Amino acid sequence: MIDFFYSIDAAIFFFINQTISNPAFDKFFVFITEVKNWYIAYLILLGILVINGGKYGRIAALGAIVTIALSDQISSSLLKEWIGRIRPCNVLDARIFTDSVGCPSSYSFPSSHAVNNFAIAVFFYRFYPKLKWVLFITASLVALSRPYVGVHYPSDIFFGALIGSVIGYATSLAALKTNEYLNSKSQNKSTV
Numbered sequence: 001m002i003d004f005f006y007s008i009d010a011a012i013f014f015f016i017n018q019t020i021s022n023p024a025f026d027k028f029f030v031f032i033t034e035v036k037n038w039y040i041a042y043l044i045l046l047g048i049l050v051i052n053g054g055k056y057g058r059i060a061a062l063g064a065i066v067t068i069a070l071s072d073q074i075s076s077s078l079l080k081e082w083i084g085r086i087r088p089c090n091v092l093d094a095r096i097f098t099d100s101v102g103c104p105s106s107y108s109f110p111s112s113h114a115v116n117n118f119a120i121a122v123f124f125y126r127f128y129p130k131l132k133w134v135l136f137i138t139a140s141l142v143a144l145s146r147p148y149v150g151v152h153y154p155s156d157i158f159f160g161a162l163i164g165s166v167i168g169y170a171t172s173l174a175a176l177k178t179n180e181y182l183n184s185k186s187q188n189k190s191t192v
Contacts, residue, residue: 005155012154013088016147017095025148033101033113033145056179060127063175064120071119071167075112075160085109087151094150101149111152114143114160115167122168126176139164 031037046064049057089096089103096103117139125132143161146152152160 009153009155010088010092013092013094013147016144016154017088017150021095021148029145029148030101032142033149035113055182056127059175059179059182060124063127063171063178064123066175067119067123067168067171068116070171071115071164072112074167075110075115075163076106079110079163080107080112083107083109085153085156088147088153089150096150101151104151108152109156110160110163111143111146111156112160113146113152114139114157115164117142118161118164119168119171120164122165123172123175126169126172 046061049061049064053060085108087103087106087108088094121135121139125135139161143157146157147154
């Protein structure tokens with residue numbers, strides 16, 4: 001039974017990694033899969049939340065930092081080490097973008113890119129529901145970039161998205177409760 005599911009996973013991997021490959025996708029997916037290409041956007045967005053978002057935006061910014069720290073540690077330090085799944089680029093004849101991405105030596109399951117991006121997408125969706133399309137399309141494209149560049153199986157990104165969504169939902173509950181508590185506390189002070 002495990003062999004059957006692995007064969008499906010490998011077939012979908014090859015479809016994403018090889019069948020749909022083309023020069024435009026090569027440039028696009030290699031660019032968006034690289035976390036350092038997102039740093040400036042992250043800093044600008046957090047700055048906007050802190051400067052223009054009021055107390056609500058500052059809670060969202062702090063919650064986002066906690067969400068990413070938590071999701072990254074759960075996926076990278078806990079689950080990957082516990083499960084120990086070898087990456088497809090080490091066992092399959094995958095297209096690897098060695099110049100830019102390479103084949104990491106860390107384990108494959110779950111995809112930290114998928115966990116982190118879906119955690120933050122769900123977290124911000126709960127704070128800013130009007131942004132849902134941008135958040136979930138971006139998270140999906142970043143997750144899809146991982147099998148495209150040959151470093152994750154589709155099941156790594158699927159379960160990574162589920163795990164990240166749970167983490168994002170949990171941290172958003174805590175952050176929104178914190179916001180409610182602070183609002184009620186400030187209202188009590190203003191009525192005294």
